[in-house]
Amino acid sequence: MKAFAELIRKIDSTNKTNVKVDALTQYFREAPAKDKVWTIAILSHRRPPRPVNTTLLRTWATELAQIPLWLFEESYHIVGDLAETIALIIPASEESSEKSLTQFLEEIIALKKKSDEEKRDYLHENWTALNYYERFVFSKLITGSFRIGVSQKLMTRALAKATDIDIDVLAYKLMGNWDPKTVTFQELILEENAADYLSKPYPFYLAYAIEDAPEDLGDVNEWFAEHKWDGIRSQVIIREDELFVWSRGEELVTDKYPEFEAFVEDLPDGTVLDGEILPFKNGAIGTFNDLQTRIGRKNITKAQLNKTPVILKAYDILEWEGKDIRDKAFAERREILEKLYTKVQSEELPLHLSETIEFSNWEEAAQERERSREVMSEGLMLKRKDSPYLVGRKKGDWWKWKVDPLTIDAVLTYAMRGHGRRSNLFTDYTFGLWDEEKEELVTFAKAYSGLTDAEFRSLDAWIKKNTLERFGPVRSVTPHHVFEIAFEGIALSKRHKSGVATRFPRMLRWRKDKKIEDANTLEDLKQLIPKPGKAG
Amino acid sequence: MDPWKPVDKAIISHGHADHSRWGHKSYITHHTNVPIIQHRLGEINVTGKEWGETFVINNVKFSLHPAGHIIGSSQIRVEHKGEVWVFTGDYKTEDDGIAVPYEPVKCHTFITECTFGLPAFTWRPQSEVFTDINNWWAENKAEGKTSVIFGYSLGKAQRLLRYLDTDIGKIYTHGAIENMTEVIRPLTAMPETTRVTRETKKEELKGNIVVAPPSAHGSTWIRKMVPYVTASASGWMTFRGARRRRAIDKGFVLSDHCDWQGLLESIKATGAEKIISTHGYTDIFTRFLLEQGYDARTEATQYEGELGEENKKEESEDN
Numbered sequence: 001m002k003a004f005a006e007l008i009r010k011i012d013s014t015n016k017t018n019v020k021v022d023a024l025t026q027y028f029r030e031a032p033a034k035d036k037v038w039t040i041a042i043l044s045h046r047r048p049p050r051p052v053n054t055t056l057l058r059t060w061a062t063e064l065a066q067i068p069l070w071l072f073e074e075s076y077h078i079v080g081d082l083a084e085t086i087a088l089i090i091p092a093s094e095e096s097s098e099k100s101l102t103q104f105l106e107e108i109i110a111l112k113k114k115s116d117e118e119k120r121d122y123l124h125e126n127w128t129a130l131n132y133y134e135r136f137v138f139s140k141l142i143t144g145s146f147r148i149g150v151s152q153k154l155m156t157r158a159l160a161k162a163t164d165i166d167i168d169v170l171a172y173k174l175m176g177n178w179d180p181k182t183v184t185f186q187e188l189i190l191e192e193n194a195a196d197y198l199s200k201p202y203p204f205y206l207a208y209a210i211e212d213a214p215e216d217l218g219d220v221n222e223w224f225a226e227h228k229w230d231g232i233r234s235q236v237i238i239r240e241d242e243l244f245v246w247s248r249g250e251e252l253v254t255d256k257y258p259e260f261e262a263f264v265e266d267l268p269d270g271t272v273l274d275g276e277i278l279p280f281k282n283g284a285i286g287t288f289n290d291l292q293t294r295i296g297r298k299n300i301t302k303a304q305l306n307k308t309p310v311i312l313k314a315y316d317i318l319e320w321e322g323k324d325i326r327d328k329a330f331a332e333r334r335e336i337l338e339k340l341y342t343k344v345q346s347e348e349l350p351l352h353l354s355e356t357i358e359f360s361n362w363e364e365a366a367q368e369r370e371r372s373r374e375v376m377s378e379g380l381m382l383k384r385k386d387s388p389y390l391v392g393r394k395k396g397d398w399w400k401w402k403v404d405p406l407t408i409d410a411v412l413t414y415a416m417r418g419h420g421r422r423s424n425l426f427t428d429y430t431f432g433l434w435d436e437e438k439e440e441l442v443t444f445a446k447a448y449s450g451l452t453d454a455e456f457r458s459l460d461a462w463i464k465k466n467t468l469e470r471f472g473p474v475r476s477v478t479p480h481h482v483f484e485i486a487f488e489g490i491a492l493s494k495r496h497k498s499g500v501a502t503r504f505p506r507m508l509r510w511r512k513d514k515k516i517e518d519a520n521t522l523e524d525l526k527q528l529i530p531k532p533g534k535a536g
Numbered sequence: 537m538d539p540w541k542p543v544d545k546a547i548i549s550h551g552h553a554d555h556s557r558w559g560h561k562s563y564i565t566h567h568t569n570v571p572i573i574q575h576r577l578g579e580i581n582v583t584g585k586e587w588g589e590t591f592v593i594n595n596v597k598f599s600l601h602p603a604g605h606i607i608g609s610s611q612i613r614v615e616h617k618g619e620v621w622v623f624t625g626d627y628k629t630e631d632d633g634i635a636v637p638y639e640p641v642k643c644h645t646f647i648t649e650c651t652f653g654l655p656a657f658t659w660r661p662q663s664e665v666f667t668d669i670n671n672w673w674a675e676n677k678a679e680g681k682t683s684v685i686f687g688y689s690l691g692k693a694q695r696l697l698r699y700l701d702t703d704i705g706k707i708y709t710h711g712a713i714e715n716m717t718e719v720i721r722p723l724t725a726m727p728e729t730t731r732v733t734r735e736t737k738k739e740e741l742k743g744n745i746v747v748a749p750p751s752a753h754g755s756t757w758i759r760k761m762v763p764y765v766t767a768s769a770s771g772w773m774t775f776r777g778a779r780r781r782r783a784i785d786k787g788f789v790l791s792d793h794c795d796w797q798g799l800l801e802s803i804k805a806t807g808a809e810k811i812i813s814t815h816g817y818t819d820i821f822t823r824f825l826l827e828q829g830y831d832a833r834t835e836a837t838q839y840e841g842e843l844g845e846e847n848k849k850e851e852s853e854d855n
Binding site for chain 1: 656772775777785817824
């Protein structure tokens, strides 16, 4: 644990990526093999399930700090991180633990099944026997996602440096369903391994947004375009008569989409498709909002299956006849995909093809992009015909060219303190639109991005001076500031007070030139909802 | 006391801009603060007082007592018909070796700041913090880098200067800090420093340390220090998020205000029953004091505490 806490302290002492990578590389060279596996697991979001719920954690930390619970809560809202709050309020200790990271994780896993009393004793004992950084890391392992300014990409880069294994090969090895409890560093990283090959997805190739005009991409004939579908990016794997569905977040979601079991029959073994899971009913693509009902559920009921059936809109093929074909040109891969699709397509099979479109000039492409909302897409994807399928987010061969967002002018009504680097600053906002009589502001969206640091600071200072009421961490503020809110999509929704759900709302502009009377109404917002049309 | 609207007689606790404003007819403050506010405010009508020296205005008895916040900082004791109130301005309980250390003053009502009035704030002794700062400097030097440390030009900067280990290298200063330090040199021992000017060569800075105000971070001025590593010395560095938000490499927790325990112990030592919180986490702090049995309330002021000090646009920045 000492070495791991020291690693986190080092990472915390710099703002420079190279220094972070060097610290990680050194750690990967020196740490015991099993600790390395756990470090990789933690930094790729594979921490063990939370052994203690946060209510109990707060209560027990409060006991140790001898402060009232409400004071802990207030401190937490200001600090913005539960583990950090715990590490700060518990009386300082200069001690350090000789236990290894692996030992701590094994204890934490075992803790889940223990009685509350045993859990409490265990936490109290360790909290008081660890120094600040160890206590922070220990609490972080227990409380949840381990976000500390090190991305999986950065960790993989350091691991590549430490092991001299190619970074793309490592990214592939780290995909999928491996268990840090049982796997060794040798098996996970060093050995060529066939056993877990069966379910293993390929790292997704991700596109950057186009920066300027598409004309800069050169000859239009070198590019395919397709619509950018608004669903869940997924990889569907058929190997040895088994189906695996992976989401982009590297989550195995096979069980959530039972309709895809039909692929096992119709698609040959050794096939991996890249595509988008979309809601599709009565011949039309639904909205992302429809899909929400399928995402959060562990067990899908018959009713949900009937209400929101899904399809895979396939746009690429990464493995064919058991061979990795990511090195082939996109045009060649598309040929294979289209041939396969023509052979298997049917009314019942939930497999659709994302059509590629060719243009004779960029102007035509721009016109097609204008049609995006009609066909329920977010814009266009531009893919170079001769491009291989790369690993991760890379510039050059694939670009997303989204439609301009929808916008509306809304009034800031509530504010909440942010987390992480925005701790102690009011950066999470709620916005309202006028009701029909223009008397009341109805909440329609929350947003916390789009302003500059300087704007956030000035708004934070204003909020602190113009608070009307406090509801725990939330403050209502005097309606005064108007913001132009941009969003990608809009749909009717029963789950929202306003009756409307917007997708990716964010602040586009702080309209200091507008008074609150100039803000839009809920009715204006509803006018933006596209009329349902046929698409496919 | 520390008025933000123009008055005839302003009793000033210390030289930070949110406590000593321009535009009063006359100023009364501790004599060590006189050169400081003259430097900041220019031509003013100011009277310097000794610690504990009483003076009467409108039948009310006033005296100044050390607050330990920065050099020349006082608490203001107010007495009328046997009723005693104390106004702290800003204060800290740790003796920093520069400011005359804080002394609790018995009173009935204590008007206190609570910039860091949350149990999350616990300061380590400054000797430990300075060991860390000097080790950091030495490490950077070994890697051939220049260390740039940010601290407010009045108070924090001089505290840093005093305890930087000149066996490691030379200390350079930003113009705003050098100007203020010149004012303070006659009042307390300060090490030798070199002002960074247009003529300063990049090569001579290498491996040395530069003390600069927070506003210099991200300015073109700092480019001369490449390759450099940045640090900030502030109570806010307690929060990992605060350091990351400011895009600073290293945070050292070093404050000229009280931490949580410091506030509670000071209040106890005054024997006061009524506590008025002026700036900081006032609502939370007051609620806690009420639960502890104090007659506590908040009072809205325009004081900003350490956050204000950090965000303040430094004057004479180009010098």
